[in-house]
Amino acid sequence: xxxxxxxxxxxxGMFVLRASAARSAWQLEGPxxxxxxxxxxxxxxxxxxxxxxxxxxxxxxxxVLVATDDWGRTWDEPQEANVKFPADTGLxxxxxxxxxxxxxxxxxxxxxxxxxxALFRSTDGGKTWGVVRGLLDHPHRERWQPGGGGLCLHTIxxxxxxxxxxxxxxxxxxxxxxxxxxxxxxARNAGIRAEFLPEKYPEFGQCVxxxxxxxxxxxxxxxxxxxxxxxxxxxxxxxxxxxxxxxSDFGFAMAIHPREPDTVYIIPITSDQVRVSPEGKLxxxxxxxxxxxxxxxxRGLPQRHAYDIVLRDGLTTDSLDPAxxxxxxxxxxxxxxxxxxxSWRLAIDGLPSITCVRAVVVDDRxxxxxxxxxxxxxx
Amino acid sequence: MLIPTxxxxxxxxxxxxPIEVAKKPASLGDALEALWGVAAGVRDRVLTEQGDVRxxxxxxxxxxxxxxxxxxxxxxxxxxxxxxxxxISGGR
Numbered sequence: 001x002x003x004x005x006x007x008x009x010x011x012x013g014m015f016v017l018r019a020s021a022a023r024s025a026w027q028l029e030g031p032x033x034x035x036x037x038x039x040x041x042x043x044x045x046x047x048x049x050x051x052x053x054x055x056x057x058x059x060x061x062x063x064v065l066v067a068t069d070d071w072g073r074t075w076d077e078p079q080e081a082n083v084k085f086p087a088d089t090g091l092x093x094x095x096x097x098x099x100x101x102x103x104x105x106x107x108x109x110x111x112x113x114x115x116x117x118a119l120f121r122s123t124d125g126g127k128t129w130g131v132v133r134g135l136l137d138h139p140h141r142e143r144w145q146p147g148g149g150g151l152c153l154h155t156i157x158x159x160x161x162x163x164x165x166x167x168x169x170x171x172x173x174x175x176x177x178x179x180x181x182x183x184x185x186x187a188r189n190a191g192i193r194a195e196f197l198p199e200k201y202p203e204f205g206q207c208v209x210x211x212x213x214x215x216x217x218x219x220x221x222x223x224x225x226x227x228x229x230x231x232x233x234x235x236x237x238x239x240x241x242x243x244x245x246x247x248s249d250f251g252f253a254m255a256i257h258p259r260e261p262d263t264v265y266i267i268p269i270t271s272d273q274v275r276v277s278p279e280g281k282l283x284x285x286x287x288x289x290x291x292x293x294x295x296x297x298x299r300g301l302p303q304r305h306a307y308d309i310v311l312r313d314g315l316t317t318d319s320l321d322p323a324x325x326x327x328x329x330x331x332x333x334x335x336x337x338x339x340x341x342x343s344w345r346l347a348i349d350g351l352p353s354i355t356c357v358r359a360v361v362v363d364d365r366x367x368x369x370x371x372x373x374x375x376x377x378x379x
Numbered sequence: 380m381l382i383p384t385x386x387x388x389x390x391x392x393x394x395x396x397p398i399e400v401a402k403k404p405a406s407l408g409d410a411l412e413a414l415w416g417v418a419a420g421v422r423d424r425v426l427t428e429q430g431d432v433r434x435x436x437x438x439x440x441x442x443x444x445x446x447x448x449x450x451x452x453x454x455x456x457x458x459x460x461x462x463x464x465x466x467i468s469g470g471r
Contacts, residue, residue, distance in 0.1 A: 058385075085429075
């Protein structure tokens with residue numbers, strides 16, 4: 001029997017919402033990691049794992065990656081912090097913004113993106129992590145500028161067919177691509193406008209908020225920027241403005257349909273100065289033609305006095321058919337659609353401010369692999 | 380050495396750990412090094428990877444925060460009480 005679990009990171013812990021494949025009734029579990037800000041969650045289902053990773057940050061005690069193999073009942077908490085900058089960098093970890101399990105044929109590889117902007121890689125299933133030097137030592141680094149959330153590397157996009165090629169996104173630095181497994185990186189922002197800079201089309205310095213890709217079309221990317229909505233059909237070499245028919249091209253969140261590579265979801269925000277839903281209407285916008293046109297999805301969403309915001313990883317899809325679409329707001333509401341966005345229901349209200357949401361479809365008959373060694377303190 | 384509640388899972392559940400430091404005179408850094416020897420997981424919660432006391436953590440020698448007494452170089456006398464506290468600035 002298939003079930004859906006939503007992994008919900010919030011400013012004060014992580015929650016799990018669980019439903020049958022019908023996705024009509026949701027049960028809440030948590031809070032897990034109570035009190036800690038969870039800006040990143042990821043599910044690693046490679047092999048026979050059922051492992052959930054979370055970037056858990058305490059304002060007092062710092063940030064670490066933690067993992068659970070039982071959906072949050074118990075956590076492996078490292079004694080020694082597992083994501084650390086080398087001494088020669090002078091840098092100290094502030095936040096873990098993104099966790100990305102590697103490709104299916106590299107089952108022990110994971111990446112994470114952090115503040116201050118850097119990419120870390122593990123090749124032993126998350127036991128040890130090392131910084132990706134090619135990006136850390138990039139000559140552009142000294143001119144990257146922190147945004148409201150810090151100087152964060154918040155997006156990691158892999159090429160499913162080529163382990164050497166990947167993209168990352170930094171606020172604010174822009175999109176960077178490697179084609180040699182991370183040894184060298186080139187800025188890939190041609191055509192993306194930097195509204196907040198005197199030079200409107202610089203090589204880098206853009207404030208990209210999210211990039212998504214459909215695994216069946218690795219060279220096509222969609223980007224939601226700090227002002228601007230874009231598509232690239234040439235792996236990031238050039239970008240075209242696709243903000244036609246949206247109330248604002250400012251926003252954070254972006255997600256792609258699990259099977260339709262031309263279907264993308266966004267949630268516009270009024271402006272950088274007024275960071276709430278435009279006109280007090282909470283609307284998801286969907287394109288089904290790769291950005292040539294957008295349609296508002298409003299059925300079941302509040303269309304009056306809804307002054308809310310969805311952050312960059314607060315919108316996601318599941319892999320069922322019809323696709324589930326989910327988003328969590330800073331006001332602690334989680335909305336769910338089980339029909340590709342045509343209609344929505346408030347699944348839960350009253351959570352702490354939601355930072356990220358990921359959906360996992362689980363076949364509960366499939367036995368999980370036994371726990372791997374490597375971490376010690378269980379909490 | 381007084382361990383705050385959130386860090387006790389990394390200190391075998393103990394709230395108070397006696398520390399012996401061979402070096403005389405001893406500094407706060409020496410005392411903390413000795414603490415890491417018996418409660419390794421506490422280190423990365425109190426210090427950044429660059430060896431600085433985290434911005435929202437206070438370490439007191441007696442009644443004075445080490446921020447005002449020389450940081451990790453603060454002298455520690457025999458029998459001194461060292462206390463780790465979450466700062467009031469840390470919550471959100």
